[in-house]
Amino acid sequence: MSGVNMNNLYVGDNGRIQFSGLSSNIDFVNVVDQMMKARRIPADNLEKRIDANDEKVAALRELQDLVKTLQTSIDKLYGKASFDKSTDTFASKQAFVSSADGTAGNLISVSANNNAATGNYKFEISQIASKHKVGSETLAANPTDALSTATNGGGTAIGTGTFSVGTAKGSVQIEVTDTDTLRDVRDKINATTGKSGVQASVVKVADGQSTLILTSTDEGSPNRMTLSDDSGNVLQNMGILKDDGSGTMIINSDQEIDPGNDAQFTMDGVSITRSSNNIDDLVDGLSISLFDAKPGTTINVSIEQNLNTAKTAIVDFVDAYNAVKSFINEKTYVDPANNKAAEGSVLLGDSTAKSVESTLQAIAGGTPFRTTSEDSDISVLAQIGITFKSVADAQADSSENGKYTAGTLILDESKLNDTLINNADEVSELFGFKSVTDNPSLIMTSFTGNTSAASYEFSVTKDADGNITSATYTQDGGDPQNATINGDTLTTADGLKLFYNGGDGKTETGTITTSVGLASSMHFAMKGMLDTENGTLQQGIEAFEKENKSFEKKIDAIDLRITNQREVMMNKFINMEQSLAKFKNIQNSLSELMAAGKKDN
Known part of the structure; x- marks a missing residue:
């Protein structure tokens, strides 16, 4: 028994099953497939173009990322304007400290931002700022004993009551009850430190002996503590307060651990006092931290370009x-x-x-x-x-x-x-982009890719109320033009933007000269390349993506047409097979009749 080639099995869209070539011996399924394959060559070519375009899109996106990285590097060089020079890489500064005995680093730290001027300074620190600190007498109590029954050195019970603690930040009232321990009082003070500027700690001196220490959170004389008993004599009995002899209660100097000093030092021979050891208002662009005092030691501070x-x-x-x-x-x-x-x-x-x-x-x-x-x-x-x-x-x-x-x-x-x-x-x-002005009232604040390398001569008028009423300029000696006025800001036609802070009720003139460096030109060129809507790279990517969508529509149309053509041709072959099958049946019947007639004869 001969086998059946299942590869020749064809199932039509209507579910009809047909074996290819049973009557004609023609593998019409393969014939039709080859014909359709030839007719799909245009779609195959379009798919290859889509694959090629996808590779181009992937490459352009990678190029886009690389250009973004380049733009990031250029951002540090192109000369973006700022009042504090923070965006000017070439204005970066570094500070060095030294002393003859090599201890400068233990006494002072100096950092410089871009706004600092290069130069040298000499410091001598005689006193650093400290926090005000006061301690109680050694009390006859453990930290967990009730404070009301604890006694001071004279045997007097501390008792109960209310007292106030504070600094320049503010003041809070603390209540001491019969059951409050030293730790409870500490915790009540510390719970309000943010408002009072006072923090507390408890020290266990020995078994049955403790002391309470109060400290200001900030340094210097303006932040010294203010302490008072409001009801009862808790602070007085602890030895923190005492009578000054006139009935006024003051902080007991005998219990004052640190008076809360100001920092005292000289810079280039000038005596200076500050309430904090962290100083940023002494020289523009410098942040100074004082660590320790060493009178007689000269500290050299050098500010240099980094x-x-x-x-x-x-x-x-x-x-x-x-x-x-x-x-x-x-x-x-x-x-x-x-x-x-x-x-x-x-x-x-x-x-x-x-x-x-x-x-x-x-x-x-x-x-x-x-x-x-x-x-x-x-x-x-x-x-x-x-x-x-x-x-x-x-x-x-x-x-x-x-x-x-x-x-x-x-x-x-x-x-x-x-x-x-x-x-x-x-x-x-x-x-970078650079500007030089001969009038400090005219300050360049920004520029665009259209801003020229040019000489701009300005004339600006302010009325008595401080309003700019007129601002004209010439560019490289050309015809006068009106600058756009927006408050204290002036803008030229090519995008140069200036801040003007000249005097009221007068007219001032000034010249700003500009130059456009390589990084500046490249910055704006890449800005155009990377624009998310109209950038060169984005448009290039979108062009390939648009072309691919067009190709996909054409492929879909070709495939639909081929599908229909295949069905039509398959039906024609099937009809042919059916007709051949009928002819063969008739032929077989005739052959049988003829064979039967011969047999009868």
Whole structure:
């Protein structure tokens, strides 16, 4: 018995089961499948294009992330304006302390923010600020004994009552009951420390002997404690208060552990007093902490520019730029040996990647925009030790990804160090947006990508009430223009924004000169690339995604058409099979009749 080829089994959309070619010996299922496969070639090609586009989208998203990292590194270099210079990497400062005997670090700590001026100071600390501290006499009681029955050194019971404790922060009243222990009184005081500025502790001197200690939470004479008995004589009986001889109760100096001194020191020979050891109002930008006093010891404090911060920012920029450039090189690589695109060159010919590459390379290889009044010997990255790697050097690079390094930046750290030490201001100008004003009443607060390197000459008028009534300017000697006035803020047509704090009832003039550095240009270029709606990269991604949606619709239409065509053709073959089957049945019947006739004869 011959077997049945189940591969030829066909089930139609209507559930009809048919074996392919039983009558015709033609495997019509395979024939139709091959015909439909040929007709689906356009859809197959579209699916390949979708896969290629998906690879491009993935690569562009990765490039987008790399450009974001580059923008983050540029943010530290492009010269964003701030009143306290906190956004100016090149204004970063560091403080050093020293003394002849080497003890400076044990006496004082100094930190400097970007607003601090470079310079040197001499300190001598004669006294540090302390917290006011008062203790009771040694009482005949354990910390857990009732305070009302405990006695002082003279044998007098402490008793019950109310007393007040406080500082400049405020004052609270504490009640002592018959059953309250020293610990209970301590806890009541500490529960209100936030309001009173007083905290308490209990010390067990020996078995059956304890003392209560009260301390101000803040240092200095303005924060000394105020203590009084309101009813009863609890504090007096504890020895914390005493009669001054005129009937007035005062803090017992014999029990005063620390009077709560102010800090006393000299800076450059000037005597200074502060109530706290943490001082931030002495010199702009400096935070000073006093640890100990050592009269006669001179402490040298030096405030210097922190060039390591600037160097780190520049190194980060080089690394981030190279990550972008080498990624684009990899995704657009053409093997020079055979002039063929590498397998991973999914962005070869892509206009978005090319635009990002050419824009960044043009800026990095260019020069800052300066006005004619600006003068600097540094105009290109090569002068600070940053050069571009040649194609030949990249091809000769035997490292794993060396072939992708053409056009990346090479950093000579030694040259960068030397340039920063000797020409830090010019390095800053090479990278960032800079402004110089000849009138301190005109302060630049922000700028845009459209702001020019130019000389702006302003004339500003305020009325007697302090309102700016007129603000005009010329740019590089051109025609006068009106600045936009918003309170004390002035804005030019190209986005330069200024704060004006000139005198009331008069007109003042001033000139602001600007320059636009490489990092500034690159910052705004990348801002355009990374815009979430209209950015170059986002539009490039969306273009491929839109194209893929169009392809998917075409594929769906092709597949629907093929499905219908397949069903039609299968029905035709099935009908043919059925007709052939009928013919064979008739043929068989005729053959049987003829055979029967011959037999009868």
